[in-house]
Each structure stands twice: as structure tokens, then as C-alpha cells.
Amino acid sequence: MSEVILKVNDLKTYFNTDDGIVKAVDGVSFELEKGEMLGIVGESGSGKSVTNLSLMKLIPSPPGKIMSGTAMLDGVDIFKMNDNEIRKLRGNRIGMIFQDPMTSLNPFLRISTQMIETIMLHQDKDKSAARARAVEMLEMVGIPNPSKRINDYPHQFSGGMRQRVMIAMALSCDPEILIADEPTSALDVTIQAQIIEVMQELCRKLNTAVIMITHDLGVVAGICDKVCVMYAGRIVEKGSNDEIFKDPKHPYTQGLIKSVPRLDRPSKGRLYSIEGQPPNVIDLPECCPFHPRCEKAMDKCRNTYPPLKVFGKGREVSCWLYEGEK
Amino acid sequence: MADNILLQVRNLKMHFPIEEGILLRKKVGAIRAIDGIDLDIEKGETLGLVGESGCGKSTTARCIAQLHKPTGGEVLFQGKDLCKATGSELLSARMGIQMIFQDPYASLNPRMTAGNIIAEPMVIYRERKMLDISKKEITSRVEDLMEKVGLSKHFKNRYPHEFSGGQRQRIGVARALSLNPKLILADEPVSALDVSIQSQILNLLDDLQKEFDLTFLFIAHDLAVIQHISTRVAVMYLGRIVEISTAEELYKKPLHPYTEALMSAVPIPDPDIERNRKRIILTGDVPSPDKERFGCYFYDRCPKRMEKCKSSIPQLKVMEGKHQVACFLH
Ligand SMILES: Nc1ncnc2c1ncn2[C@@H]1O[C@H](COP(=O)(O)OP(=O)(O)OP(=O)(O)O)[C@@H](O)[C@H]1O
Ligand SMILES: Nc1ncnc2c1ncn2[C@@H]1O[C@H](COP(=O)(O)OP(=O)(O)OP(=O)(O)O)[C@@H](O)[C@H]1O
Ligand SMILES: [Mg+2]
Ligand SMILES: [Mg+2]
DSSP: OOOEEEEEEEEEEEEEETTEEEEEEEEEEEEEETTOEEEEEOOTTSSHHHHHHHHTTOOOTTTEEEEEEEEEETTEEGGGOOHHHHHHHBTTTEEEEOSOHHHHSOTTSOHHHHHHHHHHHHSOOOHHHHHHHHHHHHHHTTOSSHHHHTTSOGGGSOHHHHHHHHHHHHHTTOOSEEEEESTTTTSOHHHHHHHHHHHHHHHHHHTOEEEEEOSOHHHHHHHOSEEEEEETTEEEEEEEHHHHHHSOOSHHHHHHHHHSOBTTBOOOSOOOOOOSOOOOSBSOOSSOTTGGGOTTOOHHHHHSOOOEEEEETTEEEEOGGGTTOO | OOTTEEEEEEEEEEEEEEEEOSSSOEEEEEEEEEEEEEEEEETTOEEEEEOOTTSSHHHHHHHHTTSSOOSEEEEEETTEETTTOOHHHHHHHHTTEEEEOSOTTTSSOTTSOHHHHHHHHHHHHHHTTOSOOOHHHHHHHHHHHHHHTTOOGGGTTOOGGGSOHHHHHHHHHHHHHTTOOSEEEEESTTTTSOHHHHHHHHHHHHHHHHHHTOEEEEEOSOHHHHHHHOSEEEEEETTEEEEEEEHHHHHHSOOSHHHHHHHHHSOOSOHHHHHHOOOOOOOSOOOOSOSOOSSOTTGGGOTTOOHHHHHSOOOOEEOSTTOEEOOTTO
């Protein structure tokens, strides 16, 4: 049996803005098992980053607030932890990589200083042991000549190399969970392929569970075990990688998969496209937020949010189309 | 120049000077952003231009439009070398070439209304007496253009921040169309957009191309997007074109080792295919274009490099059909 290490239940994170209350995340639940890769996909503004920042309690407050929900990590609720406990959690049990490595690396400090500091903060190691560990991690992520390059400043590294440093740092304390928020979106495809390979290999070796946030369906198809599709602050569909790509149930997921041009399938002529735009998550009425763009919308969809339909373990859809099905 | 060719680029170079010194600026070197490019764009086609960040795609487009004065080579548009054209000659040639940019947020003037943004090129050419059009005609043309790109004309008086990313890109497209151009240089026009909005804009460009008989140079780093929209694709590396062919051919039978690696690195949204794919993982990063090269520009990263590649530069060679490649393997 695989073991659940993180169980998020009914997470709601709202922001108080001048225009009204932004329901950035509005009732998100999912489970993460040991060593697996979970993909979270969805359009810009659908709440992917806010979901994961909430898990690390990194939501700026005000204006943001975690309104409800639990996030059980080995039986302990992250949201009930005090500041000290949270600080220990970050970087130690949960590592994080962001899209832009420059925002998380200090440009004025050598890579060595930053890595050694992180390792010593979380692990019981003296300076030289921490340094050895840092060099070892850099080597693992494929930085050439790591014992020398570790003394460089971040700007002396290319974008791809900086992202490798981030991976090395995030994994240096053997976290159980790695949250990667668009780790390759700013990189070129050939560099993306390098980074993904490194991440996949390392996480498998260290048995780290990964939450991979991305808008690139191709990346998800290549590496994830399970996928959550988000729309307007909620997860609208969940399933294994194969289920999501071969048998998407939610009209949004179906549309999303159909609208991506594919390199292996020459598609001349018109692309499938989902008309309209993603909704504003302020003052959303109690309806399916996708209904104005949905080809299969029914009256019900305009009035009530669809209930969760469970098709089996880890296979869930929120759509009125499946109401009567078993 | 053959009849069916709209634009011809010959040995185009753009070397940006690297300068040092505070009072007396001295040139100490050059960024060879593009370093000898040959391209033909046929009437009515979409030529895709792909390559990694910094390889010179935007610089190529900017040099064609003469937003940068190229440091060498020729850009022949309808028989005229734009690099030598000056003043009003250049202005009138430029009416036929318009650009669409990546960032719909940064490329529109935030203090102008959508209507004025779209009208601006017409207004400028009218003031210079190069376009015979009345103010009333401009207004009605703006409304027509807005409808054409899928924006309600009632949004004419709104400002850019009141539009979504996709809508802003539509404003950019309408503006580019306002002078009835022959050639549109689209620099990453969908890269900043979500998948669902991206397909809307790609369809729009496709429709407009048919309706107005447009020719496109389409820049993107997403190969799947490029393959979908392009008739032919040119692959760029470090300021040079390494291969040109149809998109399908490049995917099925890439000839240049760089194209091969690039194609294999693109993720495909299909778990079965992904499980069975072999990636060619290139080592290292794209080198900086700040030094002169005497061998193949891809030499440092090429998995198939030979002795010869170190000391001489392969030129584009025509293979079967319209396939061209610059590599000593062929
Ligand atoms: N500090 C904040 N104040 C107000 N609203 C916020 C704040 N941070 C996020 N939001 C809003 O929360 C919603 C979800 O944002 P989030 O960053 O999670 O989206 P995302 O799915 O990660 O999108 P992207 O793909 O663009 O990164 C958006 O509508 C966003 O505007
Ligand atoms: N005005 C300039 N002055 C000096 N160097 C420049 C200038 N514009 C571009 N460059 C350099 O020329 C090279 C090519 O840049 P360019 O913007 O054309 O690349 P690109 O292929 O469009 O990349 P991207 O995919 O990131 O947009 C880069 O090394 C860049 O730093
Ligand atoms: Mg985000
Ligand atoms: Mg560019």
C-alpha cells in the first residue's frame, strides 16, 4: 500500500482587495502519496500558486487569509503549527522551487554561503560537513566543477544553472515533499529537458514526493503520476495521468487537451479553442464557473455548483454531466 | 528576385558594440546577435522562426523592420534594399511591414484608448501626407478592424488595462493590420497567453491571413505552436540559421543535430508517447555570442561533432525538396 504523507482538505484562501473578496482558492482537497509526482495544471489565476503557498503558510496577510481547511502532514495539521514549527518545516520537510530562481537566491551572497546556511539551519552539521553536502548536491544536479563553482555568485550562473542550484538547495535536506512552482517555465526546452531529468532522477532516488505546478500539459504528461486540474480556485477534475489524458471527463479538461497544438500530430487548419475568458474570482455566483465557456452547459450549471462525483479511488470530477452516473 | 518571393534576407548581420570607458567610449568587442543570415519569405506563407532564448530571433525581426540598422547584409522587400533606404523611402516601404509583439501588456501605450492605439499608424501616415484618408474614414476603419479581430467596437474608448491579455493581443493585431501591410513580423505573439486564449489568437491570425492575403514571419519558442501555424520553419542557433524545412519534415526527419535535440526535448501531452520517447539531452548552455567563431556555431554542444567542424563554418545547403541544412554531416 502506498502511504499518504500529505492530506489537504477543503482549503480556502481568500484575499481582501479594493474590488472585493478574491476567492483565490475555494475548497481544494487532495492527497499526496510518498514518492509520487502530482501535477497541478490550470490557467493563469486559477489558484495553483496560492494553494501551495498556503501549504507553506507563505500567504501575505493582509490581504490574504487561510479561511478554512486542514493540511495533515503525518497526522499533524500544518495550519495549526506556530511560526517556529513552520520555519522548521520549510526547507526541512518541505522544499520549494519557484519559477524565477533569482527571486529566491540572494544576488549578493555566494552560492556556497547560501547553501551552507540552509543546510546548517536544518541539519545537525558543522560548516565543513555542510559544505561537503552542498558540493555533493551540486554535483548531483550536474553543475560542472562544483567544488569551484560553489564559490560563484548567482549572476555568474545561467538561468538553467540557477534553477539547478535551487533544486540542489531544496533537496539538500532530504525533504519528504518538494513543491515545484513552474520550475521550468522560464527556461528553453533543451534546458527544461535537462532540469526535468535531474529532478525526476533525484526525487526517485531520494523517494521525495513532488507537487509539480505547471501550465504545460506536455510536462505533466511526461512525468506526473497523478493530475489535478484547477479552474477558478477549485479542482474540477482529478485522476491518474493516463485517466486525465486518455479519458478526460470535465469539458474544461477536454477542451484544454484539445486546444494544445501537438508536435507529433500535424494539425493544419483551425485549432480547437475554448471561447471566452477565465472568470474573475471576485463575486462568483453559486454556479459552475466554467458554464459560460462550456459547450455542454445546462440550466443546472447556471444555478448551482456541481457536486463532486467520485468514480473510484483518486478519480473525481465536478460536473453536472455525471450526476446520474454510477 | 523570383516573383513569389516577398522578402529576401542576404548575409544579414547585427553586431551590437560592447563599449567600455566613461568619457571616451571605446569599442572593445561585439555581441554578434545575428551573424550572417539568409532567408527567403514567400508570398502568402508563414515562415516560423524558432530557437532558444538569445539566439537572435527578435533581432532578426527588428533588423528586417529596420528598427535596428543592421551592421551588414541586405533586406530586399519588393525589390528594394531596406538597409540602404532612407527617410520617406523607408517610411513608405515600412507601411508594408508591421510588427506584433509578445507582451500585450508592455507593447501598448497605457495612456491611449484602444481606438487611438489602432488608429495611430494611420494618423501618422496621414499627417505625413503618405496616406490619403479622412478622419472619418479612420474612425470607421478602426471600428471595422476591431470587429475583424473579435473586439466589440463599443470598447473603443477603453484603456489597455481594462482588457484581458488575449484582448490586448487582439488590439495589437488590429493595429498591425491598420495600414494594410503585406508582411507581418509576429514576435512571440502568443507566448504570454494561456493555452485556451493562445488557440483563439492562432485561429484569428490564420483567418486574417486568408482574408487579407498576408505573409507572416512568426517567431516563437514553442515548437508545437510553430509547427501548427507555419508553412516552413527556420531553426536558429547563436545568430545563424541551421536548418529550414516544413514543420512536419523537421519533426520526422531533422537533419541538423541541434534540430534533432530541440525536437526531442519538446514535451508532448500524451503519456504513452512520453513514456517511450528518447530525449537527446544537450549538455551545457547556449554560449554567449560575444566572440568571433571560425567553426560551426553549435560545435561546443554538438553530440556528433567532427574534427572539421572546429575550423570551418558549414553553410546552408539545399537537400531534397525545400529542405536546407547547414551541417557537415550532410
Ligand atoms: N497578494 C494577492 N492579493 C490579491 N490577490 C491575489 C494575491 N495573490 C494572488 N491573488 C489572486 O489569487 C488568484 C490566484 O492566483 P495564483 O497566483 O494562485 O494563480 P496561478 O494559478 O498560480 O496562476 P499563474 O499560472 O499565473 O501563476 C488570482 O486571481 C490572483 O490575482
Ligand atoms: N540592443 C542590444 N544591445 C546589445 N545586445 C543586444 C541588444 N538586443 C539584443 N542583444 C543581444 O543579442 C542577442 C540576441 O537577442 P534577441 O533578443 O534577438 O534574442 P531572441 O532570440 O529574441 O531571444 P528571446 O527568445 O529571449 O526573446 C542576445 O545575446 C542579446 O543579449
Ligand atoms: Mg502561479
Ligand atoms: Mg525575443
